[in-house]
Amino acid sequence: MGKRCPRCNSRFDYPIDTAIQTNQVGTPTRTAHKDWATHCNIPLSEEQLDYITRNYNDLLCPHCMQSIAAEEHPVSVRELSNFLLDLSRTLMGAGAHTSRVVRNVTRIAESFGYKVDMTIFQMHITMTIRHAKDDTVRRTSVGKIGAAAFNFNTISQISTLSWEAHDDHLSFRELLERYKQIIHEPRLSRWWVLGLVTAANACFCRLFGGDVYAMGIVAVATLIGFFIRQEMSARHINHMAIFLVCSFIASLIAATGFWFHLSSTPETALGTSVLFLIPGVPLINSIFDLLEGHVLVGISRAVNALILIVCIALGLSATMLILGLDML
Ligand SMILES: [Zn+2]
Numbered sequence: 001m002g003k004r005c006p007r008c009n010s011r012f013d014y015p016i017d018t019a020i021q022t023n024q025v026g027t028p029t030r031t032a033h034k035d036w037a038t039h040c041n042i043p044l045s046e047e048q049l050d051y052i053t054r055n056y057n058d059l060l061c062p063h064c065m066q067s068i069a070a071e072e073h074p075v076s077v078r079e080l081s082n083f084l085l086d087l088s089r090t091l092m093g094a095g096a097h098t099s100r101v102v103r104n105v106t107r108i109a110e111s112f113g114y115k116v117d118m119t120i121f122q123m124h125i126t127m128t129i130r131h132a133k134d135d136t137v138r139r140t141s142v143g144k145i146g147a148a149a150f151n152f153n154t155i156s157q158i159s160t161l162s163w164e165a166h167d168d169h170l171s172f173r174e175l176l177e178r179y180k181q182i183i184h185e186p187r188l189s190r191w192w193v194l195g196l197v198t199a200a201n202a203c204f205c206r207l208f209g210g211d212v213y214a215m216g217i218v219a220v221a222t223l224i225g226f227f228i229r230q231e232m233s234a235r236h237i238n239h240m241a242i243f244l245v246c247s248f249i250a251s252l253i254a255a256t257g258f259w260f261h262l263s264s265t266p267e268t269a270l271g272t273s274v275l276f277l278i279p280g281v282p283l284i285n286s287i288f289d290l291l292e293g294h295v296l297v298g299i300s301r302a303v304n305a306l307i308l309i310v311c312i313a314l315g316l317s318a319t320m321l322i323l324g325l326d327m328l
Contacts, residue, residue, distance in 0.1 A: 210265045217257050
């Protein structure tokens with residue numbers, strides 16, 4: 001029986017009479033590939049068999065199986081490029097600065113014998129990946145960076161994973177499994193975050209010279225303000241609107257110090273009540289990006305952060321206007 005190889009497109013003889021075992025979508029099963037390799041006397045590792053089953057919808061010619069058997073960790077340019085694009089989108093969404101993303105992706109690609117060129121913008125990533133020894137094996141892909149919550153744990157774990165890929169030469173399957181574990185790790189409970197942010201903001205008030213009553217007022221303002229922020233974020237409301245509303249509500253609650261003369265430092269309570277909204281991560285990342293030559297991303301991150309700071313200022317001003325406070 002004559003067959004056409006899906007990898008090199010050449011014809012070859014398939015001398016076995018029994019039907020090839022296929023799965024639901026009509027492609028040969030892993031066992032079918034294995035039996036055929038055994039028949040041709042080509043020793044394939046489990047990883048190589050996985051690779052063939054994942055990537056080809058028909059049996060390969062003996063010549064192609066030989067060349068795959070010579071590769072210790074085979075991976076197709078399509079698989080690797082899809083994986084690396086997803087990984088870089090995750091890293092950007094989790095709040096990594098640009099050159100860190102580029103370093104992680106390059107390290108993993110090199111461990112599989114590929115080179116990477118990336119262009120990263122605020123909203124999109126363009127990535128071209130090519131084989132280090134064969135320039136014709138290349139693929140360019142573009143992906144959108146989704147809005148995700150910052151997660152430094154994800155960033156540090158992916159960074160560690162990229163070093164493991166580099167040092168221990170992980171197989172593609174191992175890499176993919178570890179990556180899935182990392183991104184599916186449960187996040188810190190929102191109630192924990194709420195409690196910790198409240199405590200941190202009250203401590204900020206103390207650092208800026210507020211008394212114990214001011215700390216109490218700031219804690220209540222932060223608790224309610226941050227809770228509203230969590231609720232609004234969960235409903236995918238525009239983040240500028242979120243910052244405006246939360247800044248207004250938190251400062252309005254903090255202003256009770258002026259109304260009821262609860263504290264001897266009411267101005268500190270008012271000033272620090274909105275600190276939990278300051279976009280620290282984009283501000284720090286924008287400086288890193290600017291220093292490391294990713295000027296466009298750096299500027300766009302800085303502009304984004306500045307817009308949010310203006311929203312905070314507007315919310316705070318609204319409170320001061322309504323209550324007629326004049327502290328300037
Ligand atoms: Zn072939």
